[in-house]
Amino acid sequence: MSLLIVCPGRDPGTWIRELKREDSSVEIERFDEDHKKEEVEFILSWNHPRGIFQDYPNLKVIASMGAGVDHIISDPDIPENIKITKVIDDSLEGDMSNFVLMQCLNYLRNTYRFYRNQQKHTWDKRMYRRPENTIVGILGMGILGQVVGEKLFNNGFKVQGWSASEKDLENIKTYAGDSNLNQFLKNSAILICLLPLTSETENFLNREVFQKLPKGAYLINVARGGHLNEDDLIEFLDNEHLAGAALDVFKTEPLPEDHVFWEHSKIHITSHVASITHPESIVPQILENYQRMKTGKKLKHTIDRDKGY
């Protein structure tokens, strides 16, 4: 029985060291080295080559190395009985909420405009907006959406959230389902995307959504590049309905050198760094699930295969 690591383009070294340090008895295999396929019951995965999971006849669990599982479930060939797990992690949540708070403040305080002004040696004393007068709307009130919402609330923002199922939260006004989407969008001066990427949410950030936002709204996408219709965004920035966008994720990463986003003055690019997974803080939950699998216990952090998140 073994645990296989699949992460093309990334070095599995740190993960292997951390796994061994926590439990030296675990049999670990690397996808990029020879290994016995029938021995593998558990795969730790990030951006696997499509279709490989079928080659493992005794595979029971695919564990994502990070928060999203879209890179796993987008593979149509995963047998239904295989469990897929995501990562839930305090520091991941803390990092994400710091990042989103920072981008919200940068928007209110015109940070990017000041940066451009500096390049032009221009002193422009412009008034700012205040959190107290700003409604932030969060698309996706899951683990991250809720922590981010709480953080923004604690820093004075008015916060509302939208999700598939109804929620009852103390500090955040919540909306659920398609029938309440318009109402939610209408008030969102800043719109934050924290949806999982599924067949339902792909290209969710498009002209339909943008035109329902108040004029001058700001978009922050920290979920997945697949959520965004790129052409629609450019159109709504150029027609000035949207004031700007902070994008941390892209359809293709790294963002291609010739992509139009780089040169757009209203787009603020970061390189998928809102929240970076640290192997040392994730490994314990991976190993716990590995032991649970071996002893036939219920796994933690499994996703709903039907919903895709």
Next chain:
Amino acid sequence: MSLLIVCPGRDPGTWIRELKREDSSVEIERFDEDHKKEEVEFILSWNHPRGIFQDYPNLKVIASMGAGVDHIISDPDIPENIKITKVIDDSLEGDMSNFVLMQCLNYLRNTYRFYRNQQKHTWDKRMYRRPENTIVGILGMGILGQVVGEKLFNNGFKVQGWSASEKDLENIKTYAGDSNLNQFLKNSAILICLLPLTSETENFLNREVFQKLPKGAYLINVARGGHLNEDDLIEFLDNEHLAGAALDVFKTEPLPEDHVFWEHSKIHITSHVASITHPESIVPQILENYQRMKTGKKLKHTIDRDKGY
């Protein structure tokens, strides 16, 4: 008896409207219009022309239009018996703490580097620092220093403060006086200046202070431009002892078009916007002091003429 407004280069219109709206009985004069000098007992002032206060034989109070009083006390000719008041205001404090929090996060998250990378179409996935691992040192634990410190603490930073007299604060480790300055500086990965500008604190941010900071420290000056030795800053940025500086205030404002700061890639300029005074939120305390003066009561928010703050 009248209240005179002196604010060359600024329009006193909004102030007059707000004062009248709150109390239509107050006699208000503008410095830039004819007025009877012997009638004036109270001056509301910002950057007055040097020496004018002596021309008002019945002057009792000079009230600053904003938080700092350096623009008033730097005038050597103000009779000793005249009271000087500063502004203390919740929204001023809130705005300042949001601004400083944002600049601290921008430093941890490499915002300015991402901006430069975007201009070069460069995708650089760089790890960030965390508030939990960052000690912020605040010079000046007055009204603003304390509120800023509390805000940073509530957002996960480790906070320490330095002031003239000893303080006992729950969440902030405090140091007082020159003998404890080295100890305080040694640990400050981010140094925030919130000192008042006095003869004691002028040019406080100089090579003596910079060299005691840990290598790679970041400076945030939101107090006054007069606190900073500009040449020393450039030297310590260029020799890489300091990682960068966010400057909101300058010796000369607007910052002259040909100033070297504009072109320095490690300096991040904003145009004195950390916290902008809003007449509507200040006028009530001005009028309260005006009434207190008239009825011989003790004024609020007076400064210590000897200390100069």
